[in-house]
Amino acid sequence: MAYVRWSRYLLPTWKEEPAEADLPSHRLMLRAGLIRKLAAGIYEFLPLGLRVLRKVEAIVREEMNAAGGIELRMPVLQPEELWRRTGRWEDFGPEMFKLRDRKGQGFALGPTHEEVFTELAAREIRSYRDLPLLLYQIGEKYRDEIRPRYGVMRAREFVMKDAYSFHSSWESLEETYRAMYDAYLRAFVRCGLKIVVVEAPSGLMGGPVSHEFMALAESGEEEVVLCESCGYAANRQVARSRPPAPPPGEEGQLKLIPTPGVRTVEELVSSLGVDPRQVVKTFLYVGRAGPMAVLVRGDQELEEAKLIEATGDSSLRRVDDAEEAESLAGAPFGFLGPIGLSLPIWADEAVRDLPSAVVGANQVDHHYVGAKPDRDFRVDRYLDLHRVACGDSCAGCGAPLSIRRGIEVGQIFQLGVKYSQALGATFLDERGEAHPMIMGCYGIGISRIVAAVVEQHHDEEGIIWPVSVAPFQVVVTVLDPKERQRELGEAIAARLDQAGFEVLLDDRLQNPGEKFHDAKLIGIPLMVVVGPRSLEKGKVELERRADGLRATSPADPEALVGKVKQLLRVEII
Known part of the structure; x- marks a missing residue:
């Protein structure tokens, strides 16, 4: 090791504020000469930035090794055939960079590596004696973000540590999951980050259990729901709250009334003089199983991530086109309602107890008043579908919930057998019987950590690096x-x-x-x-x-x- 002379180092600083940068981390990383933009979402790490990146990598590597992880390096190019076997070639959507070689064979630039690691396990692991096994790598990932922004916070090429564990039992998976949970916390603390661990959606990754590690920052893209009373914490997409009390009122008689030009909740409240809690909003969604209607109370918002999680259909999308809506539901857009609707109907729990609701009548310029669920219209399934709002009651203790913003710097998943079944990754137990391996997945955004540290450690004069990751x-x-x-x-x-x-x-x-x-x-x-x-x-x-x-x-x-x-x-x- 030798000291570095600034006069002979590539360290170009800027006095001016870069117009393209919105976040403090993006502005400061550019001004301090850590990164430079090559193209939208593609950044060069200059020597100073690379030193920080290597420090973060070293901390993560040490914690992974201490937890029993085995490092290897996997290809960035991944065969289309593997992704088709898991069904994710199409499901992953336009974020996946796809290409073909000169022979016409399809490949992806790896946005993640579940398929590749599972295929390796399928080839190399035979017996329960080989399990559990925890493998990891640190390297580049590629995602064609629709709006790459915020510097390296949301880039199209980024550095990630991804790990995959293989087990013969759920108990073994849970043990490794806990070890990774603790290792992640140690790594983030060593990097100087203030972290909140939250319940999280599994999304395209699949699996029944997932947690995100959020670096709290006002500039964060994610919303975190917190209960200061009992410690409950969740990503807002999956956060739960107690169902609100129904609005006051008695059971009414169903009536069809004219509502010319009245389409929104606000217009209904103004026109009819009703409480927004009495209004039921009807949304139309379409997915692999066809169209469905989804109901939420007028004073609440639908949390689409909860709906996707409940249906298990990542292709599910909201229908916002009037012609498509009418062709699917047979009802005019803006006046859609559950009465007489032949589609599957799911509703948020708060809809169940409405004594006298206002709903669309499936006729132009008409609504029903006095509607009661399960009397006047069918609901196939009630479940938690609303987006938690600040001040809602905690599902656990009833205390008011607060909402903070955070940067997701890591996420862990209990995947189960989704990938091992699809790719034939089996092991033989003590009796010689074959079973699919039970899997876990554990990701850390290495380059994103660098930006998150800057977000939490800066002032008006510049960056304030924690000693552990300082260049x-x-x-x-x-x-x-x-x-x-x-x-x-x-x-x-x-x-x-x-x-x-x-x-x-x-x-x-x-x-x-x-x-x-x-x-x-x-x-x-x-x-x-x-x-x-x-x-x-x-x-x-x-x-x-x-x-x-x-x-x-x-x-x-x-x-x-x-x-x-x-x-x-x-x-x-």
Whole structure:
């Protein structure tokens, strides 16, 4: 290891705010010279950014190895045939990069690696004695995001750690799942992230159980539902709350009334003078099993992820085209309702107890009032389908729920036998009988962690790197590159390097203001300033980036080592 001279390093910083960047992490990673954009959603990691990326990789690798993981490297190009066998070649949708070779054979640029790892297990694992097995890799993934944005937070090419475990029993899977849960928490804490673990949808991955690891940040794309009373936490897409009390009122008589031009809940409330809780919204969805109607109360929103999870149909989509809706349901768009509807009807639990509801009449410019579920219209299934709102009652303890924003930096899944059955990954038990392997899947967004750390650790002057992932731990800033200062700066950098610190020596021919500005922008945890005023007193100055704490030390490289260790609060071995 040797210290790095800034004057000979590729570290291009920007003073200007990049117009293309919305998030603080995106702006600062560009300005601090960590990344550069090559194309939409495709970024180059410059030397400073790569150092951070490698630090994150090392932490994750250490925790995976400590948990019993075995590292390997799998191909990025994956055969179409494998994905067709699991049914995901079409289900994955346009996010998958697809290509054909000169022979016409189809391939995907791996957006994830369930198929490839399972196929490996099918070939190489024979007996229960080979299980459990936990395999992982760290490498690039590719997804053709419809709107790549936020820098490396949502990119089309990104670095990910993905792991897959294979088991002979559910008990074994649960043991590894718990170990991965704990390993992830340790890794994120070591990276300096504040994390909330939440219940999560399994989505296209499948499986009955999943948890996401959310780095709380106001800029996060995900919404997290939290209960401060009992600790309940869930992604808003799967969050549960207690069904609300029904609106006041008595059971009414069904009446058909004219409602010319009245289509929305707001218009019904204004026109009829009813409580929005009395209105039932009817949505039309179509999927592999055909069309279906979905009902929610007028004061609530439908959570589509819950519907997809309940049906198990990732192709399910809402019908918003008037002609398509009328052809599927035989009813005019905007006046669709459950009475007399021949389609399967699912409803949110809150609809069940409505004593006198307003519903569409399946006729232009008409609604029914006084409608009662299970008396005037059929509901095939009641279940939790509404989107939890801030202030809703916690399903567990009844306390009010709050909603925060977060960045998903990791997710773990209990997959079960979805992939092993499809790809013939079986093992022989003690009696010689074949069974599909029970699988788990565990992903961490390595490049996304870098951005998440910046989101949680920055101020108006720049990045504030935690020591564990900082590209350098110390920057030695020589204010005037005259011979005495330059030689002392080099001696300090060399001694700190010898003591085990990663050191950047700022020996550029720039004015002191620019050097201070850049040092704070790139966020190195500790700055050692070699300047004329302090040297007159036989001292050098130190400033800690995290809290601005300033100190002095004798201008002696040997004496400085202890002071640096004290200020960084780390032991370098």
